[in-house]
Structures are given as structure tokens and as C-alpha cells.
Amino acid sequence: MIIPLSSMAKAKHTISVSAEEKIREAARRVFMKKGYAATRTRDIAEEAGLNLALLNYYFRSKEKLFGIVMEERMKQFFGVITPLMYDTTTTLDRKIEMIVSNYVDMLLQNPDLPLFILNEIRHNSDLFNRFQAGRLIHGSHFVTQLKEKQPGIHPLHFVVSILGMTIFPFVAKPVLQSAGGINQQLFVAMMEERKTLVPKWAKAMIKMK
Amino acid sequence: MIIPLSSMAKAKHTISVSAEEKIREAARRVFMKKGYAATRTRDIAEEAGLNLALLNYYFRSKEKLFGIVMEERMKQFFGVITPLMYDTTTTLDRKIEMIVSNYVDMLLQNPDLPLFILNEIRHNSDLFNRFQAGRLIHGSHFVTQLKEKQPGIHPLHFVVSILGMTIFPFVAKPVLQSAGGINQQLFVAMMEERKTLVPKWAKAMIKMK
DNA sequence: AAATATTTTAATCATTTGATTAAAATATTT
DNA sequence: AAATATTTTAATCAAATGATTAAAATATTT
Numbered sequence: 001m002i003i004p005l006s007s008m009a010k011a012k013h014t015i016s017v018s019a020e021e022k023i024r025e026a027a028r029r030v031f032m033k034k035g036y037a038a039t040r041t042r043d044i045a046e047e048a049g050l051n052l053a054l055l056n057y058y059f060r061s062k063e064k065l066f067g068i069v070m071e072e073r074m075k076q077f078f079g080v081i082t083p084l085m086y087d088t089t090t091t092l093d094r095k096i097e098m099i100v101s102n103y104v105d106m107l108l109q110n111p112d113l114p115l116f117i118l119n120e121i122r123h124n125s126d127l128f129n130r131f132q133a134g135r136l137i138h139g140s141h142f143v144t145q146l147k148e149k150q151p152g153i154h155p156l157h158f159v160v161s162i163l164g165m166t167i168f169p170f171v172a173k174p175v176l177q178s179a180g181g182i183n184q185q186l187f188v189a190m191m192e193e194r195k196t197l198v199p200k201w202a203k204a205m206i207k208m209k
Numbered sequence: 210m211i212i213p214l215s216s217m218a219k220a221k222h223t224i225s226v227s228a229e230e231k232i233r234e235a236a237r238r239v240f241m242k243k244g245y246a247a248t249r250t251r252d253i254a255e256e257a258g259l260n261l262a263l264l265n266y267y268f269r270s271k272e273k274l275f276g277i278v279m280e281e282r283m284k285q286f287f288g289v290i291t292p293l294m295y296d297t298t299t300t301l302d303r304k305i306e307m308i309v310s311n312y313v314d315m316l317l318q319n320p321d322l323p324l325f326i327l328n329e330i331r332h333n334s335d336l337f338n339r340f341q342a343g344r345l346i347h348g349s350h351f352v353t354q355l356k357e358k359q360p361g362i363h364p365l366h367f368v369v370s371i372l373g374m375t376i377f378p379f380v381a382k383p384v385l386q387s388a389g390g391i392n393q394q395l396f397v398a399m400m401e402e403r404k405t406l407v408p409k410w411a412k413a414m415i416k417m418k
Numbered sequence: 419a420a421a422t423a424t425t426t427t428a429a430t431c432a433t434t435t436g437a438t439t440a441a442a443a444t445a446t447t448t
Numbered sequence: 449a450a451a452t453a454t455t456t457t458a459a460t461c462a463a464a465t466g467a468t469t470a471a472a473a474t475a476t477t478t
Contacts (some may be wrong), residue, residue: 018407019456034246034249034332035244035246035328035332036249037243037244037246038246040434040435040436041435041436041437042434042435042436049454050456051457051458052436052457053437053438053456053457053458054455054456054457055436055437056437056438057455057456060434060437061436061437062437065307066427075422076465079433089266090364099436100294112331115327115328115331116326118288118324118380118383118384119244119324119328119379120319121383122244122324123244123247124385125383125387128383128384128387129387131280136388136389137385137388137389137390138388138389138390145253153406154391154399154402155405156385156391156399156407157399157402158380159389160374160377160381160385161373161374161407161410162380163381164370164373164374164375164376164377164378165369165370165374166373167368167371167377168372168373168376168377168380169369169373169374170325170375171327171377171380172369172372174327174330174331174334174337174363175330175335175337176346178254178334178337178338179337179345179418180345180347180365181346181347181349182365182366190363190365190366193363193366194366197362197366198370200417201370201410201414201417204413204417205413205414208409208410208413217478228425228426229474249464249465249466250465250466250467251464251466252466256438260426260427261427261429261466261467262426262428263426263427264466264467265466265467265468266425266426269467270466270467271465271466271467281441345424384476
């Protein structure tokens with residue numbers, strides 16, 4: 001009995017998605033919605049419309065499958081900011097605009113992503129350490145640019161503020177909708193507005209005495 | 210057999226904490242650290258140094274015990290901002306200073322609180338709806354004050370930005386420490402700095418054309 | 419002190435859950 | 449087409465988990 005563990009060469013010519021892929025996609029949806037601990041492997045099998053044993057046949061264990069999903073999602077979450085952080089051909093102002101705009105666009109499509117990522121990392125910080133992004137912020141060109149404009153303030157203050165203003169609304173979305181009386185349509189409209197508001201504010205902050 | 214469910218009158222004169230209270234405190238620590246789904250009732254009993262059956266004797270079920278802990282923690286989390294939101298005797302600028310300062314102080318003592326609250330609410334939004342804070346933001350004096358200064362911008366934009374800049378660093382703490390090279394001591398120092406930075410930035414944002 | 423009520427414990431239940439197995443079904447190679 | 453390899457399934461296992469029970473221990477009242 002050969003165990004594929006998601007790496008066997010597929011000689012399949014089927015048009016439809018492979019069972020392995022169906023499981024990975026189902027796992028992504030269920031893990032993202034419920035988190036690792038609250039997810040049952042049976043939930044994933046059911047979501048994929050396949051037998052439970054296939055999950056272990058292709059991925060060995062719940063934990064290994066989760067690791068694969070988690071790595072994909074971390075790439076998506078940090079992929080928005082990483083290339084821009086190290087870009088040396090773009091002005092600081094333009095970078096800020098792009099970071100905010102790219103994040104809002106991506107998060108409108110994946111509103112559960114930040115809370116999922118940040119919560120799972122908190123419960124297992126190895127997940128993040130195993131990820132490449134060891135020196136994501138520290139030593140980036142973005143940080144250098146910030147330090148030039150405001151040598152007196154730690155550049156991370158600005159990074160945290162920009163990301164906070166951009167990402168936090170999605171983290172707090174359920175509360176905003178209940179306590180703030182914001183429906184889905186208004187939420188989307190406000191996030192679109194923030195694409196121009198947040199960069200404007202951020203630039204002003206960086207120029208401040 | 211009488212079932213107390215945390216409401217029996219205590220005729221006890223013992224100096225030490227009651228078993229019921231020990232369990233509630235242990236539950237708070239374990240639930241906050243691991244979240245509802247990952248918490249085993251046995252973890253709580255062990256943390257409290259008491260027999261597992263006592264948990265069900267005093268609180269009927271894991272879910273009921275969690276509900277009690279959750280309500281306490283939501284009061285703490287939203288209690289920082291609620292009174293200030295409705296205060297009509299304080300200037301907008303002063304309110305902003307106090308919101309940020311009070312939150313930073315509280316979160317330095319309870320760094321896991323935001324992620325715990327926001328994540329559990331996401332997985333069971335009834336938890337928040339059952340909570341009183343139905344109209345926490347909408348209709349508050351704080352919102353009125355914001356609307357006066359900037360009629361063109363939805364006041365929630367400012368609320369979200371101020372809370373984002375204040376709370377987000379705690380939500381992203383594990384990532385900041387790994388990717389930003391921030392140790393605990395520097396983190397605390399930076400949060401202290403933000404007590405003056407964030408209000409200064411927020412005021413500038415609100416005054417902007 | 420005896421009787422009664424309350425608190426705590428050890429043992430046990432019934433389900434749930436991640437994982438395995440052996441066989442059946444399907445595809446691929448010879 | 450036969451032989452072989454791969455994929456899928458139903459049945460099952462062992463461990464974990466929330467909860468209960470009956471009895472023991474302790475406190476309170478009479």
C-alpha cells in the first residue's frame with residue numbers, strides 16, 4: 001500500500017478535481033470557519049463529499065492537513081505585504097497606498113483570514129516560526145524609508161498603525177455589525193472608503209512634528 | 210441533592226477561596242489561553258486542583274461555565290470604552306486620550322483578551338448579542354462629537370481607526386515578536402509610547418481637511 | 419452528640435473523535 | 449484479457465471527553 005501524502009504524480013486525466021484536492025479545499029473552508037480545535041475530521045470529509053478514511057489516506061493526519069492549509073493561508077496573508085516591504089523602487093507614499101488597497105481587496109474576499117491566522121499562531125507560535133517570514137519587517141526597505149522621515153519614532157509604530165487601521169475592522173467585524181449597526185453593504189462601502197482614508201491619515205502621521 | 214449553579218448563599222466562613230470560585234478562576238485562565246473548543250473540562254479541574262465532578266456540580270456544564278467566564282471578560286473588554294462613549298462632560302480630545310490610555314493599561318495586564326473575545330464572538334455571535342451592548346457605538350455622545358468635527362466622514366471610521374491602532378498591536382503580538390524582532394520589554398515600552406502617539410495622530414486625523 | 423444537609427471524590431457511562439484495516443471498486447500496465 | 453496497482457469504502461478501534469452516580473467526607477443544624 002502506497003501512501004501518497006499529497007506528493008504522488010497524478011496520472012489522472014479527469015476533468016473534475018481530484019479527491020485529494022477536494023479534501024484540501026474542504027479543509028480550508030472548515031478550518032477557516034471553525035478553527036483547528038473545533039474542526040472534526042468528519043466535518044471536512046462531509047464538506048468534501050468523500051469518505052473520512054481518504055483524509056488519512058492522503059494526508060496522514062488532521063494535524064498534517066492543517067499544516068498544509070495553514071501554510072497556504074499564511075502565504076496569502078503575508079504575501080500582500082512582503083513584496084512591497086522589500087521593494088526599493090517605490091516611494092513610501094505609494095507603498096502605503098498599495099499596502100492598504102491590496103489588503104482591503106484581499107480581505108473583502110477573505111474576511112475570516114486575519115482572525116484565523118492570528119488566533120492559530122497564538123495557540124501554536126511554531127506555525128509562524130516554521131514559516132519563512134522570520135525577518136519580515138525588521139531590515140526591510142519600508143522600515144528604512146520610515147526611519148528616514150521620522151528618526152525619532154520607532155518605525156514599527158507606523159507599520160502597526162497602518163496595519164491596525166486596515167486589518168482591525170475585519171477582526172472586529174462581528175462586533176461592528178452588532179454594536180455599530182453596520183450591515184454587510186455598508187461595511188463593504190466603508191472598507192472601500194478606507195482605501196483612500198487610511199493612506200491619507202498615515203501620510204499625515206508620518207509627516208507630523 | 211441541591212444543585213447550586215453558582216447562586217447558593219454561602220454560609221462559609223473560610224478564609225480561603227471557595228471551590229466554586231477556584232473553578233471559575235481556573236476556567237478563566239484556561240479558556241482565555243486555549244479558547245473554548247480546545248479547552249477540556251479536565252484541564253480546568255486540574256488547574257483548579259479539584260475534582261472534575263465539582264465543575265458539573267457547581268456549573269452544570271462546560272458551556273454554562275464558559276458563558277459565565279465570557280460575560281465577565283466582555284464586561285472587562287467593553288467596560289473600558291462604554292462609559293467614555295456616553296460621557297457628555299468630557300471633550301472629544303480628552304476622551305480619545307482616556308480611551309487609548311485605559312485600553313493600553315488594561316491590555317498590558319490582559320494581552321490575550323482581545324483575541325479571545327473577538328475569536329469567540331466570531332464562532333458564536335450570540336455570545337455578543339446576548340450581551341447588553343446592542344447599541345454600544347451607534348447613538349453615543351462620542352459619535353455625536355465626531356460627527357460635529359467631520360460631518361463628511363462616517364464617525365465609525367475614526368472609532369475603528371483609534372481602536373485599531375490601540376488594540377491591534379496586542380492581537381498581532383506573536384507576529385510582531387517573531388517578524389518584528391520585538392521582545393517583551395520593548396513591546397511594553399512601545400505600548401506606553403502609543404498612549405501619547407495614538408491620541409496625537411487621532412486628533413490630527415479628525416482635524417484634517 | 420445525633421441527625422441532617424452540603425461538599426467532594428472515585429468510578430463509570432455514553433459519545434465523540436482521530437485513525438486504522440481489510441476488502442471492494444476502479445484504474446493502469448502487461 | 450489478465451495481472452497489477454491505485455483509490456475508495458464500510459466497519460471498527462482505542463483514546464479522549466463531557467457528564468453522571470453513588471458513596472464518602474465534611475460541615476451545619478437540631
